Amino acid sequence: MQVPLVLLSALAVGGGLFVFFPGFQSLLLSGAGASGIPPSYGTTDLLLSGASVALGVGGIALAWSLWGNGRVFALPLASPLQSVRRLLLNRYYFKVAYDWIGLKGVYTISRVADFFDRYVIDGAVHGFERAFALASDRLRRIQSGVVSDYAAYVVAGLIALFVLLLIIAPFLVARIGGG
Amino acid sequence: MTVPLLSLIVVSLAVGTVGTFLAGKWARWVALGATVVFLLEVAVLFVAYPGWPGYDSALVPGFANGETYSWISVTWLHINYSVGVDGISLVLILLTAILQLATVVYSWEESKRPAAYFGLVQLTCLGCFGVFVALDVLLFFLFWEAVLVPMFFLVGYWGGPQRRYAALKFFIYTHVASIVMLVGLLAMAFYSGASSFDFSAIYASARGLSTVVQTFLFLALFFGFGVKFPIVPFHTWLPDAHVEAPTGGSVLLAGLLLKLGGYGLIRWAVETLPSGFHTLQPLLYLVAFVSIIWGSVLSLAQRDMKRLVAYSSINHMGIVLLGIALGTSLGLTAAVLLMFAHGVVSALLFMASGSVHHTFGTRDIPEVGGITPTTPTLSTLIMVGSLASLGLPALISFPAEFLALLATWNSLAYWVAIPLAILVVTAGFYIWMMQRMLFGPPKGIPAEAHDVPWYEGASMAMLVVLIVLFGILPGLLVNVILSSPIHGFPGT
Numbered sequence: 001m002q003v004p005l006v007l008l009s010a011l012a013v014g015g016g017l018f019v020f021f022p023g024f025q026s027l028l029l030s031g032a033g034a035s036g037i038p039p040s041y042g043t044t045d046l047l048l049s050g051a052s053v054a055l056g057v058g059g060i061a062l063a064w065s066l067w068g069n070g071r072v073f074a075l076p077l078a079s080p081l082q083s084v085r086r087l088l089l090n091r092y093y094f095k096v097a098y099d100w101i102g103l104k105g106v107y108t109i110s111r112v113a114d115f116f117d118r119y120v121i122d123g124a125v126h127g128f129e130r131a132f133a134l135a136s137d138r139l140r141r142i143q144s145g146v147v148s149d150y151a152a153y154v155v156a157g158l159i160a161l162f163v164l165l166l167i168i169a170p171f172l173v174a175r176i177g178g179g
Numbered sequence: 180m181t182v183p184l185l186s187l188i189v190v191s192l193a194v195g196t197v198g199t200f201l202a203g204k205w206a207r208w209v210a211l212g213a214t215v216v217f218l219l220e221v222a223v224l225f226v227a228y229p230g231w232p233g234y235d236s237a238l239v240p241g242f243a244n245g246e247t248y249s250w251i252s253v254t255w256l257h258i259n260y261s262v263g264v265d266g267i268s269l270v271l272i273l274l275t276a277i278l279q280l281a282t283v284v285y286s287w288e289e290s291k292r293p294a295a296y297f298g299l300v301q302l303t304c305l306g307c308f309g310v311f312v313a314l315d316v317l318l319f320f321l322f323w324e325a326v327l328v329p330m331f332f333l334v335g336y337w338g339g340p341q342r343r344y345a346a347l348k349f350f351i352y353t354h355v356a357s358i359v360m361l362v363g364l365l366a367m368a369f370y371s372g373a374s375s376f377d378f379s380a381i382y383a384s385a386r387g388l389s390t391v392v393q394t395f396l397f398l399a400l401f402f403g404f405g406v407k408f409p410i411v412p413f414h415t416w417l418p419d420a421h422v423e424a425p426t427g428g429s430v431l432l433a434g435l436l437l438k439l440g441g442y443g444l445i446r447w448a449v450e451t452l453p454s455g456f457h458t459l460q461p462l463l464y465l466v467a468f469v470s471i472i473w474g475s476v477l478s479l480a481q482r483d484m485k486r487l488v489a490y491s492s493i494n495h496m497g498i499v500l501l502g503i504a505l506g507t508s509l510g511l512t513a514a515v516l517l518m519f520a521h522g523v524v525s526a527l528l529f530m531a532s533g534s535v536h537h538t539f540g541t542r543d544i545p546e547v548g549g550i551t552p553t554t555p556t557l558s559t560l561i562m563v564g565s566l567a568s569l570g571l572p573a574l575i576s577f578p579a580e581f582l583a584l585l586a587t588w589n590s591l592a593y594w595v596a597i598p599l600a601i602l603v604v605t606a607g608f609y610i611w612m613m614q615r616m617l618f619g620p621p622k623g624i625p626a627e628a629h630d631v632p633w634y635e636g637a638s639m640a641m642l643v644v645l646i647v648l649f650g651i652l653p654g655l656l657v658n659v660i661l662s663s664p665i666h667g668f669p670g671t
Contacts, residue, residue, distance in 0.1 A: 102607060107479060114480035117473075122415040176391045 013056075183246050184227065185262045185312050188220045192308060196301040199294060206294035207287055210301060214280045217304075221276040228269060228659070242314060247377070250315075257375035261315040266663030267445060267515050268311040270656055271438055274522045275311065278434040279304040281642055282427040285530050287634035289337075289427075296337060299329035300427055307435045311442060314378040316364045319447070320357075326436060327353055333428040334420055345416075345423035352406055352416040360403020364447060367396050378446070385451045393455030400448040401459065407440030408496045410466050411473045421489035426533030429485065433492050433525040438518045441499050445511065449503060456506065463504035468597050470497030475601045479608040484532040484542040487612060488525060491568060494605060495521045495576075498598060502583045505590045508661070513582035515660045516653060520567075520575040523649075527564040527642040531557065534631045534639075535616075539623060544615055548622035554630045558617045560639045565609040567646045570602060575646045578653035 066073040075085050087093070142149070195213025202209040229243050242263025251258040264272065282300050289296050302325070309322025327350060335346030368376050370392060371384040388396070406413045417437075421429050449456050456463075474494030481487040495517065502514030532542055534557050539547045551558040567574035570581075580602070587595040631639070649656055 106476070106604060106607070110476045110479035113473065113476050117415065117477055121412050125415060176389070176395075 184220070184224055185244050185264065186246055188217065188224070189262075189305070189309065189312075191216055191220065192301065192305040196298055196305055199301055200298035202294055204293075206297045207283070207289070210283045210297035213301060214276075214283050218276045218280055221272055224264065225269065225273065225659075228264070228662075245314075247314075250318075257377075258317045259315050259375060259377055260318060261377050262312040262318070263314050264312055266659045266661060267442065268663075269659055270515055270519050271311050271442055271522075272308060274438065274519050275304050275307045275435055277642075277645065278430060278522060278526055281526060281530070281638040282430050284634050284641075285430070285533075285638040286425075286427045288632070291337060296333070296425075296427070299333050300431065302329040303333070303431050303435070307431075307439065310439050316368050316376040316378075316381070319443075320361055320364065323360075323439065323443070324357060326439065327357070330428065330432065330436065333431075334424045337425040337428065338423040340423075341419070342423045345419040348416045349420040352409075352413065356403045356406035356413070359399050360443070363396050363399030363403060366399070367447075367451065370396070378451075382451050386453060388452070388454075390454040390458060393452040394458045395455075397448055397452045397455030397459055400452070401444065401463070404440040404444040404448065405466070405500075407443070408437060408470070408500060409440070409493060410497075410500065411470045411493065414470070414473075414493050417493065418486050418489040421492075421529070422483060422485050426530055426536075429529040429533070430526045433489070433529055434522040437492060437496055438522060441496070441503065441514060441518050444500075444503055445514070449506065449511075460504060460506065463500065464591070464594075467497050467501035467504050468594075470494070470500060471598050471601050473497075475604045475608070479604060479611075481608075482543050482545060484535060484544055484612070484616075485529065487544070487608065488528045488532060488568075491605065491608070492521065492525055494601065495525075495568075498580065498583050501598065502586060505586050507586055507590055509582060509589065510586035512657060512660050513579055513586050516656055517576070517579035517583060519656060520579040520649070523642050523645050524564060524567045524574075524576055527560065527639055527646070528568060530635065530639050530642075531561045531564055534635050535561075537635075538628050538631070540625065541623065544612055546623045548615055549617070549619045550621070550624060550628075551617050553621070553624050553628050556630045556636055560631075560636075560643065561617060562613060563643050563646065565613055567650070569606040569609045572650075573647070574650040575653070577650060578657075582657075 075081055090096070142153070192213065195209065195216065199206050199210045199213065224244065227244070242265050245261075245263035247259050247261040249257070250260045279301065283297060286296065286300070306322050306324075306326035306329070309325065310319060313319035313322050331346050331350045334349060335342055338345060367385050367388075368381055371381060371388055373380040373384040385393070385396075402413075406416075408414075409417050417432075420432060424432060471494055474490050474492070474497055478487050478490040478494065481490060499514045499517050499521070502510040502512075502517065504510070535547070535550075536542045538554060538557065539550070541547065563574070567576050570576045584595055584598060587598060630636075
């Protein structure tokens with residue numbers, strides 16, 4: 001059981017260092033592609049890397065001071081660090097937080113969003129569909145068979161066309177300009 | 180003498196399609212033969228590509244394998260049969276060939292009018308290939324519309340119980356968007372005073388249009404291409420179409436048709452209307468972020484496996500839109516790589532959903548559980564697809580999403596927290612799905628349930644190989660993408 005853990009630890013310790021080796025990005029972008037996107041390590045990268053390494057080394061040092069060389073450590077019941085112990089025993093309460101945030105929070109939001117998607121967004125589409133069906137049902141009634149009606153529609157259409165071409169279009173062209 | 184390779188591919192695909200329609204009981208073999216020929220031709224196209232390997236400045240903003248023949252020529256209108264490829268189209272052409280092969284093999288035992296089915300599959304791929312190579316507005320639109328018709332019939336005839344509703348909805352949505360897109364393209368061609376409908380002529384003249392005009396044109400094109408993505412709130416056709424489509428139709432829908440939107444936006448809007456693009460960049464960001472969040476959050480609520488993958492497609496295409504919206508070389512590279520990655524991964528997941536339905540009679544996630552002992556191959560394939568889709572390192576989505584996040588960080592700094600946080604939700608719904616379906620006590624498993632047949636397993640295994648190959652060596656694709664005119668984009 002120890003051997004795989006040691007191997008994984010060695011990889012975890014050493015693997016991250018590859019980031020700082022020149023040419024690492026060639027794994028992602030080979031040849032000319034890599035030269036187009038040069039690696040850059042600014043202050044933020046170095047601070048984050050340094051903080052991560054410091055935390056890791058600090059954890060190892062703390063564990064060694066408590067359990068190194070086969071020592072057995074038992075925290076006294078009256079110790080003020082009992083709350084820290086409970087935190088660690090409960091794995092930082094990640095599972096509780098996961099249940100609350102993940103299962104109760106996000107899942108509830110997703111169910112509400114699903115309802116909104118089905119009945120509001122898609123409902124609006126169906127509303128359009130019904131509105132067009134209704135409009136077309138009304139519009140077909142203008143086909144009355146009376147010639148004077150048709151003549152009136154033609155005149156109205158011509159007036160609309162003239163307004164569009166002679167007033168609206170020149171106005172828009174003057175406002176927004178050409179190429 | 181230069182071989183007109185692209186025209187040769189168009190002709191061979193057309194001949195293959197017609198041959199398949201007429202082949203009767205031999206249709207699947209004719210389709211397979213035509214598909215293998217297509218794949219070989221694409222391989223030749225890749226090898227002969229002058230931008231390979233690496234970036235060739237001579238190609239910018241030109242295209243390789245270019246062919247131009249006069250088609251309709253009157254005094255005021257010049258329409259050409261004009262085709263060519265660059266790095267972006269080449270990667271998507273490769274995706275087309277791969278998915279055509281995967282679909283034909285997966286659907287090997289299709290018994291309902293197989294000649295028509297395989298013919299329509301090939302016609303869809305022919306249309307997609309045409310969209311990716313067309314460099315003339317009218318030719319582009321013809322191929323674009325040519326994709327709609329076979330997909331309409333694939334969903335409407337071979338689909339599920341609500342197939343007619345889903346097919347009609349898909350057709351109306353995408354056709355309305357196509358009309359707006361056509362108006363935008365024609366307005367761009369006429370208003371810019373371009374000498375022809377050729378991409379090069381429009382590229383040269385449209386960039387000089389005023390910012391206001393470019394903004395209106397970009398808006399029309401964004402709507403036209405955006406519905407195909409699909410962007411929220413014009414996305415509701417997608418889950419219905421996916422759920423009702425036959426598996427092969429879902430594969431082509433998610434794998435190829437959504438990519439047409441991304442490709443069209445890059446080629447015909449971002450490249451040609453830089454001022455309009457810059458003006459509308461905040462809108463693009465907004466739509467991208469909303470699509471990323473909406474797609475992922477909605478996936479979590481789905482019971483149907485296909486519907487879950489469909490909503491996750493909206494999430495992934497939102498990341499593609501974000502990459503495009505950034506307008507940087509890195510962002511656009513990430514967008515194209517993610518389109519390829521999503522094409523392969525979503526195809527695998529839709530195939531797996533189809534196999535779950537064939538085997539267990541349902542795709543309802545809570546209805547089946549603990550399927551791994553009964554169907555170990557299918558379970559493994561579902562797991563690889565899910566892990567790839569959630570962005571596990573060494574699988575194809577990881578480098579694409581990593582590049583997209585890196586590009587977002589470079590341009591938008593802490594806004595990267597939005598897609599980054601949503602990745603957790605994406606991981607959540609895939610892991611939850613795997614937990615419920617693959618593991619735990621067996622539930623809803625019929626006595627006659629068996630693992631996937633060879634043709635379904637072979638097609639999915641082929642996709643798994645590609646997911647791993649390009650996950651480890653994404654540079655193979657990135658190099659090709661970088662050797663395209665994206666270096667000429669604004670902000671690069």
